[in-house]
Amino acid sequence: MNSITRLISPVTKRIALCAIACCATxxxxxxxxxxGPAGATKKAGRAPLPAIxxxxxxxxxxxxxxxxxxxxxxxxxxxxxxxxLVGQSDAKKTGSTLATNKSYTNFILQFDVxxxxxxxxxxxxxxxxxxxxxxxSHANKIELTGSFTPGGAGYPDEGLAKDAWKxxxxxNWNTIRIDAVGPAFFVSINGHxxxxxxxxxxxxxxxxxxxxxxxxxxKIEFRNIQIAERP
Numbered sequence: 001m002n003s004i005t006r007l008i009s010p011v012t013k014r015i016a017l018c019a020i021a022c023c024a025t026x027x028x029x030x031x032x033x034x035x036g037p038a039g040a041t042k043k044a045g046r047a048p049l050p051a052i053x054x055x056x057x058x059x060x061x062x063x064x065x066x067x068x069x070x071x072x073x074x075x076x077x078x079x080x081x082x083x084x085l086v087g088q089s090d091a092k093k094t095g096s097t098l099a100t101n102k103s104y105t106n107f108i109l110q111f112d113v114x115x116x117x118x119x120x121x122x123x124x125x126x127x128x129x130x131x132x133x134x135x136x137s138h139a140n141k142i143e144l145t146g147s148f149t150p151g152g153a154g155y156p157d158e159g160l161a162k163d164a165w166k167x168x169x170x171x172n173w174n175t176i177r178i179d180a181v182g183p184a185f186f187v188s189i190n191g192h193x194x195x196x197x198x199x200x201x202x203x204x205x206x207x208x209x210x211x212x213x214x215x216x217x218x219k220i221e222f223r224n225i226q227i228a229e230r231p
Contacts, residue, residue: 055108055228060100060208061085063223072097077212085222087121087212095214097124099207106230109178109208115220116171117143120213125180127204130197131211132178132187134220135170138213146176146187148197159197167192173223181230 060068063083071078077096078087087098104125115121118136125131129151133144137155145168146161167189168174179186183200186193208227212218 055110057108057110057226057228059224059226060102061222061225066098068101069098070101072099072209083223085210085225086219087210087221088219089212089217093215093217095212095216097209097211099209101207103205103207104227104229105180105203105205106182107178107180108228108230109180109225110175110227111225112173112175112223113220114171114173115218118216119218119220120216121211121218121220122149123176123178124209124211125178125206126202127206128202129206130185130199130202132176132185134176135218138216143170146189146194148185148187148195150197150199150202156197159195161187161189161195164189164194167194 061080062068063080065080066078066085069078073094073096075090075094075096077090077094078085078098080086085098087096089095107125109123109125113134115135119134120136120138121134122131123134131149131152133147133149133155135145136142137144140155143165144155144161146164147155148159149155150159175190177188179188183198183203185197185199185202187195210220210222212220
């Protein structure tokens with residue numbers, strides 16, 4: 001890659017993300033109002049934009065068993081317990097992933113998660129495999145919750161959740177939301193946007209999977225896992 005390409009590529013990504021964000025903002029913006037006689041209010045100019053509906057979330061974990069999910073390998077590191085999806089390493093620290101049977105493309109995924117450091121987990125989606133980190137990176141030895149790792153090959157600076165520590169509380173339940181819209185991706189933690197990433201390589205439909213990392217003694221818990229599919 002030459003020096004010009006290295007300069008242009010990050011800028012192009014930022015422009016694309018800004019354009020998508022601006023479009024989303026425009027969709028949610030209210031039409032300007034104009035005052036009529038006697039203080040009456042009317043819409044100025046064109047008819048108002050139609051209301052944007054709330055995400056139509058559907059639960060993808062029933063809280064009772066692993067129906068709709070498949071563990072990769074017969075390791076049995078995942079279980080349903082009192083409404084919670086629990087992933088826990090075995091004595092050999094083998095590691096495992098649990099994936100939905102259904103594939104998804106554009107979506108909003110929201111869930112509650114709880115773990116204690118130094119757990120290393122993540123949510124992987126899209127083909128050929130984009131992951132949002134949850135917990136301490138086994139390779140980097142630092143907390144990277146909310147950061148993007150494409151194909152498990154490092155953490156690009158433009159996808160780092162640098163301020164996630166302000167909003168994420170290990171050992172407590174935290175709500176994470178992942179938006180996947182075309183080649184643009186966003187992560188929010190407890191209602192705060194912490195990272196965004198643009199990568200046109202990850203546009204194919206794929207199952208959504210969660211992870212117990214190998215070579216670690218860890219436990220991670222998920223609950224209220226729900227998804228709203230987008231066109």
